[in-house]
Amino acid sequence: xxxxxxxxxxxxxxxxxxxxxxxxxxSREERVIADHVEEVLRAAPHLKVARLGNTLMARTDxxxxxxxxxxxxxxxxxxxxxxxxxxxxxxxxGCGTSDMKSGVALALQLAVEVxxxxxxxxxxxxxxxxxxxxxxxxxxxxxxxxxxxxxDFAILLEPTYGVVEAGCQGTxxxxxxxxxRRAHSARSWRGVNAIHAAxxxxxxxxxxxxxxxxxxxxxxxxxLNAVRINGGHAGNVIPDRCAIEVNxxxxxxxxxxxxxxxxxxxxEGYDVLVTDVAPGxxxxxxxxxxxxxxxxxxxxxxxxxxxxxxxxxAALGIPALNFGPGDPNVxxxxxxxxxxxxxxxxxxxxxxxxxxxxx
Amino acid sequence: xxxxxxxxxxxxxxxxxxxxxxxxxxSREERVIADHVEEVLRAAPHLKVARLGNTLMARTDxxxxxxxxxxxxxxxxxxxxxxxxxxxxxxxxGCGTSDMKSGVALALQLAVEVxxxxxxxxxxxxxxxxxxxxxxxxxxxxxxxxxxxxxDFAILLEPTYGVVEAGCQGTxxxxxxxxxRRAHSARSWRGVNAIHAAxxxxxxxxxxxxxxxxxxxxxxxxxLNAVRINGGHAGNVIPDRCAIEVNxxxxxxxxxxxxxxxxxxxxEGYDVLVTDVAPGxxxxxxxxxxxxxxxxxxxxxxxxxxxxxxxxxAALGIPALNFGPGDPNVxxxxxxxxxxxxxxxxxxxxxxxxxxxxx
Numbered sequence: 227x228x229x230x231x232x233x234x235x236x237x238x239x240x241x242x243x244x245x246x247x248x249x250x251x252x253s254r255e256e257r258v259i260a261d262h263v264e265e266v267l268r269a270a271p272h273l274k275v276a277r278l279g280n281t282l283m284a285r286t287d288x289x290x291x292x293x294x295x296x297x298x299x300x301x302x303x304x305x306x307x308x309x310x311x312x313x314x315x316x317x318x319x320g321c322g323t324s325d326m327k328s329g330v331a332l333a334l335q336l337a338v339e340v341x342x343x344x345x346x347x348x349x350x351x352x353x354x355x356x357x358x359x360x361x362x363x364x365x366x367x368x369x370x371x372x373x374x375x376x377x378d379f380a381i382l383l384e385p386t387y388g389v390v391e392a393g394c395q396g397t398x399x400x401x402x403x404x405x406x407r408r409a410h411s412a413r414s415w416r417g418v419n420a421i422h423a424a425x426x427x428x429x430x431x432x433x434x435x436x437x438x439x440x441x442x443x444x445x446x447x448x449x450l451n452a453v454r455i456n457g458g459h460a461g462n463v464i465p466d467r468c469a470i471e472v473n474x475x476x477x478x479x480x481x482x483x484x485x486x487x488x489x490x491x492x493x494e495g496y497d498v499l500v501t502d503v504a505p506g507x508x509x510x511x512x513x514x515x516x517x518x519x520x521x522x523x524x525x526x527x528x529x530x531x532x533x534x535x536x537x538x539x540a541a542l543g544i545p546a547l548n549f550g551p552g553d554p555n556v557x558x559x560x561x562x563x564x565x566x567x568x569x570x571x572x573x574x575x576x577x578x579x580x581x582x583x584x585x
Numbered sequence: 586x587x588x589x590x591x592x593x594x595x596x597x598x599x600x601x602x603x604x605x606x607x608x609x610x611x612s613r614e615e616r617v618i619a620d621h622v623e624e625v626l627r628a629a630p631h632l633k634v635a636r637l638g639n640t641l642m643a644r645t646d647x648x649x650x651x652x653x654x655x656x657x658x659x660x661x662x663x664x665x666x667x668x669x670x671x672x673x674x675x676x677x678x679g680c681g682t683s684d685m686k687s688g689v690a691l692a693l694q695l696a697v698e699v700x701x702x703x704x705x706x707x708x709x710x711x712x713x714x715x716x717x718x719x720x721x722x723x724x725x726x727x728x729x730x731x732x733x734x735x736x737d738f739a740i741l742l743e744p745t746y747g748v749v750e751a752g753c754q755g756t757x758x759x760x761x762x763x764x765x766r767r768a769h770s771a772r773s774w775r776g777v778n779a780i781h782a783a784x785x786x787x788x789x790x791x792x793x794x795x796x797x798x799x800x801x802x803x804x805x806x807x808x809l810n811a812v813r814i815n816g817g818h819a820g821n822v823i824p825d826r827c828a829i830e831v832n833x834x835x836x837x838x839x840x841x842x843x844x845x846x847x848x849x850x851x852x853e854g855y856d857v858l859v860t861d862v863a864p865g866x867x868x869x870x871x872x873x874x875x876x877x878x879x880x881x882x883x884x885x886x887x888x889x890x891x892x893x894x895x896x897x898x899a900a901l902g903i904p905a906l907n908f909g910p911g912d913p914n915v916x917x918x919x920x921x922x923x924x925x926x927x928x929x930x931x932x933x934x935x936x937x938x939x940x941x942x943x944x
Contacts, residue, residue, distance in 0.1 A: 395771065397770075397771070397821075399820055410891065411756075411808060411810055411812060411832045411834060412754065412756070412808070412834050412890040412891040412892070413808075413890055413891075414795075414808035414809075414810050414834070415795075415806070415808065419790075419810050419811060421787065421790075421810075421811040421812075421813075421814050421829070422787055422790050422791045422810070422811060424787060424814070425784050425786075425787030425788050425790070425791055428780065428781055428783060428784030428787065429784050429788070431778075431780075431781050431784070432781045432782075432784050436773075436774075447772075447774065449770060449771070449772075449773035449774065450773075451770055451773050451778050451780075451781070451823055452778060452780035452781060452816075452817070452824070453770060453780075453817050453818075453819070453820055453821070453822060453823070453824060454780075454816065454817030454818075454819075454820070454824070455780050455783070455814055455815065455816045455817060455827060456814065456815055456817075457811075457813065457814045458811070458812050458813030458814060458815075458830065459812075459813075460812070460813075461758055461812055461813070461830065461832060461861065462756075462812070462832060463812060464810055464812070465811070465812060465813070468814060470780070471817065471820065473770045473820060473821060475770060475771050475773070502820070531771040531772055532769065532771040532772075533771070
């Protein structure tokens with residue numbers, strides 16, 4: 227199959243987005259799109275290219291004092307009858323338009339066209355972001371080729387609607403369990419009702435005052451919530467167990483260990499089991515490339531509330547933020563779309579930032 | 586297959602129990618045992634016999650001023666490697682020994698041997714008590730042949746360990762539902778957490794003071810308990826619904842309507858849906874045959890806390906009580922058993938009561 231990523235397509239970020247969208251690349255089926263992108267990257271003499279599975283790394287090596295990463299995932303959630311891409315006025319509809327082939331298009335265009343960037347740049351186009359971490363291309367690179375990720379600053383082109391979303395909050399799930407003693411419900415006083423005991427856990431959650439933390443001018447707003455509850459055996463049995471799954475979204479000034487300690491304090495007296503944790507990422511906006519990027523955008527950053535792959539960079543000590551043209555509110559939706567002017571504005575912002583030769 | 590219910594077997598209530606236990610009769614597989622019992626009943630010239638499905642009715646028609654019912658179900662819960670019956674000292678082990686072939690044995694022996702009872706007697710041996718009501722032989726009779734149940738007093742030979750358990754409590758299940766508004770748990774303040782809202786429902790349950798009611802000298806102790814709770818959609822979603830299934834066991838001085846009104850009061854402000862109800866039964870111990878039965882037993886009756894088929898008689902205005910040799914604490918257990926002396930004592934008590942010719 228001829229590579230649809232022709233020079234004419236690469237010259238226009240909107241057309242490039244459309245063509246990338248029309249190459250289906252549901253998670254774990256990214257081979258074709260990765261082949262096309264690899265071919266384009268290898269044709270650029272200023273880039274050194276390497277591949278791991280369906281993840282591509284391309285880098286300049288100009289001896290600049292600083293290096294930045296631009297990263298985007300190639301995969302999408304499953305198609306929902308929303309391909310090929312179609313236009314409706316200023317909107318381009320289709321699976322992956324927002325999350326995040328419009329972002330990938332911006333990075334790919336810069337990779338090919340900006341031969342003399344202000345910093346050395348590492349471009350990462352990776353696989354399997356939309357599924358379990360174990361398949362995530364960025365995770366796999368961090369395990370096998372961590373040197374690919376080394377940089378002073380990283381931008382993930384996740385959909386943010388053109389807003390700079392810095393760092394990200396951590397997320398922790400714990401199972402809080404209450405216990406009791408089973409009995410027939412006709413003689414309930416012989417038992418101890420574990421569901422009734424859960425009332426106190428829910429009372430603590432209702433009364434919990436979540437923190438709002440400001441870091442580098444970005445506000446992070448925490449949340450502590452029961453997301454699932456389950457207890458009971460049968461309609462005539464006093465239950466001896468009730469499990470409340472609690473999700474804690476915590477500001478990045480707290481480590482995973484501190485978050486756990488906090489939850490153990492909140493639920494003192496109950497059995498608390500951590501079932502899932504992903505640490506947050508500090509915004510790290512004080513690094514020079516970050517400051518210069520913010521100047522190019524000309525906009526106040528906000529704290530990222532959801533968890534994203536920026537925390538993989540944070541774990542390596544690399545400040546990272548999210549910035550992309552897509553609208554996060556329609557990501558994964560059947561009517562997923564991106565606004566064409568947002569693609570053009572993003573392309574200009576990034577090019578301005580990368581092209582300016584520092585003072 | 587030859588009928589194992591020979592005259593020698595019928596002459597001894599313990600041997601009769603053993604033989605009945607060894608005829609497997611899990612719910613909906615009662616045909617063979619019903620055939621054997623029918624043959625025995627039809628051979629007794631003083632009985633008029635009728636059959637509905639695998640339920641048998643046999644009655645005397647001696648023109649006595651009063652009629653009593655003796656009833657027992659032929660089915661058992663599924664066998665759990667606990668057949669055939671075996672003896673260990675004074676204990677007979679096996680599926681159905683307690684619940685309730687020892688009780689069936691007492692009634693069947695009386696049916697065959699007491700040709701001149703003090704009252705006219707209707708014996709009922711019925712199917713499918715251990716499963717959903719719609720299959721219950723007593724329920725089916727009440728729908729198609731209610732005249733079979735007409736009597737002044739009824740005894741169910743359910744396991745009571747030789748204690749007279751009068752009437753029974755009612756049981757009602759309601760679903761109490763809380764609602765909220767879904768949101769991503771990273772932006773929890775945009776949602777309303779329905780599981781947190783359930784805390785107040787559990788608080789009311791924890792603080793509930795259950796009534797203890799005395800009727801005809803029997804104490805009925807109520808209970809109001811959450812038996813199941815379920816809420817939540819995913820680990821990252823603020824839940825918009827939580828359902829708490831509540832079981833109310835209520836004393837028989839309350840009707841089903843009064844019980845429902847009470848629960849609507851307790852859970853005021855919440856959505857309450859009645860999912861299941863079975864009214865209780867007043868002990869009705871003032872009827873003459875009941876008084877004479879208590880005199881024969883020579884023991885103080887207690888209130889029945891669990892729901893049993895006695896309330897089917899109560900619904901027809903017939904006072905009813907539970908009295909059987911089995912131990913209710915081992916009913917349905919793998920180590921189900923009955924004490925041999927309890928069988929003999931029960932047989933003697935019932936025979937004494939039925940055989941004495943009134944004043």
